[in-house]
Amino acid sequence: xxxxxxxxxxxxxxxGFGVFQVDPKxxxxxxxxxxSVGYRSIDTAQAYQNEESVGAAIKTALVGGLKREELFITTxxxxxxxxxxxxxxxxxxxxxxxxxxxxxxxxxHQPYGDIYGSWRxxxxxxxxxxxxxxxxxxxxxxxxxDLCENSGVIPAVNQLECHPFYQREALKHTxxxxxxAFESWASFAEGKNDIFKNAVLSGIGEKYxxxxxxxxxxxxxxxxxxxxxxxxxxxxMRQNFDIFDFALAPDDMAAIAALDTDxxxxxxxxxxxxxxxxxHAFDK
Ligand code: NAP
Numbered sequence: 001x002x003x004x005x006x007x008x009x010x011x012x013x014x015x016g017f018g019v020f021q022v023d024p025k026x027x028x029x030x031x032x033x034x035x036s037v038g039y040r041s042i043d044t045a046q047a048y049q050n051e052e053s054v055g056a057a058i059k060t061a062l063v064g065g066l067k068r069e070e071l072f073i074t075t076x077x078x079x080x081x082x083x084x085x086x087x088x089x090x091x092x093x094x095x096x097x098x099x100x101x102x103x104x105x106x107x108x109h110q111p112y113g114d115i116y117g118s119w120r121x122x123x124x125x126x127x128x129x130x131x132x133x134x135x136x137x138x139x140x141x142x143x144x145x146d147l148c149e150n151s152g153v154i155p156a157v158n159q160l161e162c163h164p165f166y167q168r169e170a171l172k173h174t175x176x177x178x179x180x181a182f183e184s185w186a187s188f189a190e191g192k193n194d195i196f197k198n199a200v201l202s203g204i205g206e207k208y209x210x211x212x213x214x215x216x217x218x219x220x221x222x223x224x225x226x227x228x229x230x231x232x233x234x235x236x237m238r239q240n241f242d243i244f245d246f247a248l249a250p251d252d253m254a255a256i257a258a259l260d261t262d263x264x265x266x267x268x269x270x271x272x273x274x275x276x277x278x279x280h281a282f283d284k
Contacts, residue, residue: 001040002244004226006156007179010133012105013072014221015241016041018185018228024050026232031057033234035066037241043159043228044098045076045109046090047282051097059099073098074105076137077122079279082113087121091130102130107137107159111269112279116151123153133157137185138269141174148178159183162225164201164216165193167260172223183226187216192265200255208246217243219256 003011017034019027019042027050031042035057044054054073062068075098081090095103106125108118115136122134135157139147148154158175162168162184175182189195196202201212208215213229217240220227229240248256267274 001038002221004181004224006133006181007154008133008156010104010156012133012157012181012226013039013041014226015039015217015243016043016072016074016226016228017237018043018230019050019054020045020048020185020230022048022050022230022232024053027053028056028060030232032060034237035061037234037237039237039241040070041072041074041104041228043074045078045107046081046094047076047078047109051075051094055097055099068100072104073100074107075103076107076109077118078282079110079113080282081118082108082115083117084114084121085117087118088125091121091125095130102132104131105133105135105157106131107135107157108139109137110278111136111139111143112275115147119147119151119153123151135159135180140269141171144171144174144178144180154178155180157181157183157226159185159228161186161264161266162220163187163189163265164195164198164219164256164259165189165261166264167257167262169260172225181226182224183228184220185228186266187220187227187229188213189265198259200259204248204252204255207252208248210243210246211239213240214243215248215252215256218246218248219253222248222253 002014017039075094125131133156135155137159196212201215205215217227
């Protein structure tokens, strides 16, 4: 495994395993499979409602002899629990579900609500050693600059939509200016735009004896971006893990760069209607 050194000195695997939209009933099996394949970094969230199942898989791994420090566990704070006091409570609830006494990475999931209160709580938890690294997700450049300039604590990571059709080059430069690691969600665009059959990606894959999924992950890692692909199928988990024995040539990197449409395939975090929708997504 290759690692990126975060701006707080901690090391994070460049390849992890995501469990968004994995049914809680399937999550334990998926995470156990992923760990058996070799994944050590697992990305979940309060909002995915599968932290307990991730925790059960971690327990199996630890009982099986894996050391806690070999794992890198990420979870995220949802909008409804932002603010200093609520964030502390939500963190405790996540940790109980995960069965952990410390967390590797805690992210503010969305750039809404009392993010400054949450950030103070996260800073405190980091100082207490309960979280090793703190970061954000879905923060656009303006939000990143505001948080960095006004809170005095630079996030270690920003997790964002990023795939061949939405490459985020300008935002990547802002993150580099602050030394923030860029982590990609939906590296495969969740299969949209028939990405796995894209002629450019599969054509490049043929040259290296790899599939489109492997080409995409390799391209992201070569851009310095951390990846957390999701799959419920162990064979695909293996494919997605098998990306460290080849390197894309500069002309192949350039051919993929040309696929950028500079548009989200999911949602624009600055669109008022979508913002309203996501803030109320879990209202009863
Ligand atoms: P993704 O990784 O882009 O795509 C997952 C899809 O690709 C699934 O349908 C999967 O199907 C398929 N797939 C995986 N490997 C494949 C392969 N080798 N060949 C063909 N198909 C393959 O989507 P994602 O789950 O949205 O993103 C990854 C992770 O990022 C999430 O799980 C989550 O941890 C995180 N995330 C974060 C946010 C955020 O707001 N911070 C938002 C979305 C996601 P099967 O499962 O059937 O194999």
